[in-house]
Amino acid sequence: MTAADTQIERRLEQLHVWGPYALLGVGAVLSGVAADLMDGPTEWYTAGSLVAAAIVLQLWWHATRHRRADRGRTPSRAGTAYYVVRWAIAFVLTWINPFFAFYAAAGYMDADELIPGRWRRLGLFASVITVAGAQVGGLPVRSIAQWLGFAGLLVVNFGLQAFVAHITEQEEQRSRERAETIEALQQALDENAALHTQLLLQAREAGVADERRRLAAEIHDTLAQGLTGIIAQLQVVANAPDDSTAREHASRAMDLARHSLGEARRSVHNLAPVALENAGLPEALKKTVAEWGERTGVRAEFTVTGRAEQLHEEVAATLLRIVQEALSNAARHAAATRVGVTLSFLGDEVILDIRDDGVGFAPTAVREHTPAGGFGLAGMRARAERIAGSLTVESEPGHGTALSARVPLVRHDQ
Known part of the structure; x- marks a missing residue:
């Protein structure tokens, strides 16, 4: 993972940690400003209690995230339960005051990371109901015009959220495929490295064997043949009828010895035969x-x-x-x-x-x-x-x- 990817992951983590707090705070402030939307102390008390409950829920959820560190932001039963309880609190708060729909919008941020599979769309739809209700003036919906507006907003909001969720899922799928491809490539590289090492070892051993065969053949073709010629010439010297013939064959034996010595030296150094040195x-x-x-x-x-x-x-x-x-x-x-x-x-x-x-x-x-x-x-x-x-x-x-x-x-x- 690159430094840029690490930075993005850190910011997303901060958004999921502090986003619900911020949205709850915005809803509470706007609800306090629009105090005339709440009827009497009972709703004020209920709203305050629910805000406190929401804060406790957020504190509990983020205090236990270290237990989920090995799974990362992966959907789970605990995540689904957290999402449902948070949605219920947001729904009741929005019923009391529409401005608390800001807190309900937190469901748009993390439904894909809290709710597994096909249930994810249902979680988004539940959050859309709360937000659409606030957009038509608050819950409950009373008039036919409000119902029509509520239905239209419900369709538009859910369509947008479903589209975003679909794009997000596709991107996640591509990311997983890229990760699998990278892992497969890394495995292939490791296997290639091991194979390369093995081939180098085999090539080294083959080179040693080939060099031994080369030297053996060179010795056979030079020293052995030269010694054979020398022996043949010395045998003639031993049986020569006169000194002139003996000297002639002794001279040939010396020439063969010098030639064989030169060939031996060049064979060891892998140079061309003596005869090819100047011709x-x-x-x-x-x-x-x-x-x-x-x-x-x-x-x-x-x-x-x-x-x-x-x-x-x-x-x-x-x-x-x-x-x-x-x-x-x-x-x-x-x-x-x-x-x-x-x-x-x-x-x-x-x-x-x-x-x-x-x-x-x-x-x-x-x-x-x-x-x-x-x-x-x-x-x-x-x-x-x-x-x-x-x-x-x-x-x-x-x-x-x-x-x-x-x-x-x-x-x-x-």
């Missing part, structure tokens, strides 16, 4: 394929089709890692004599094809991820899917293997 993807793939062929002695060819584009770092790194893993698998398992790598730029996607003439395998019989730590096809497929791509495998025992990775073409500046 685009086509140049990096060409160099990677050439070095792999030289190291393994397998004939390796690289081809680019379409107009080459400068790819986003993540796309380029993903495709390079897929080629590295495919070549590593070919060196370990394929026993191939020829490997071909093709990078195709086709409009809005990039296609990477790796083919070999090795021993092949049955794709349905291959476990794509083994507990021993190999990532293989599963790792390549996960890399492609991470950037909204896909990986397909075609192979048959004795007829080689073909891998095809399709990923969206995302340019460097996008």
